[in-house]
Amino acid sequence: xxxxxxxxxxxxxxxxxxxxxxxxxxxxxxxxxxxxxxxxxxxxxxxxxxxxxxxxxxxxxxxxxxxxxxxxxxxxxxxxxxxxxxxxxxxxxxxxxxxxxxxxxxxxxxxxxxxxxxxxxxxxxxxxxxxxxxxxxxxxxxxxxxxxxxxxxx
Numbered sequence: 724x725x726x727x728x729x730x731x732x733x734x735x736x737x738x739x740x741x742x743x744x745x746x747x748x749x750x751x752x753x754x755x756x757x758x759x760x761x762x763x764x765x766x767x768x769x770x771x772x773x774x775x776x777x778x779x780x781x782x783x784x785x786x787x788x789x790x791x792x793x794x795x796x797x798x799x800x801x802x803x804x805x806x807x808x809x810x811x812x813x814x815x816x817x818x819x820x821x822x823x824x825x826x827x828x829x830x831x832x833x834x835x836x837x838x839x840x841x842x843x844x845x846x847x848x849x850x851x852x853x854x855x856x857x858x859x860x861x862x863x864x865x866x867x868x869x870x871x872x873x874x875x876x877x
């Protein structure tokens with residue numbers, strides 16, 4: 724019977740190539756864990772800011788709705804009487820405090836213009852940690868159809 728040749732695997736004479744030690748593996752895991760925790764906290768932060776942005780957008784929608792209601796009345800309507808009015812509005816299952824201020828604009832000589840400045844300020848009543856109750860403020864000017872001085876000067 725013929726003899727079969729068996730291929731032998733040569734092993735290196737000096738064994739300098741070894742696997743990772745337990746210390747090296749532990750250090751690598753700690754470094755990866757610190758990186759993963761950083762990414763996780765960034766993820767939570769971005770989610771909170773997205774929720775805060777949507778809350779602010781809802782408050783802006785309430786302010787725009789209030790301003791459109793005021794724009795739909797005539798200049799002489801009681802809604803546009805000079806002064807401040809506060810009300811509560813519920814929108815998207817949230818309550819908002821709406822402060823409407825109407826001011827009569829005046830000329831440089833303190834004579835009244837036929838122009839009113841309307842300021843709408845909307846503040847959430849129960850805001851979460853995502854939005855620190857910063858009000859949304861819209862300002863608009865409203866004039867009469869009568870002839871008069873409408874120059875806007877700061």
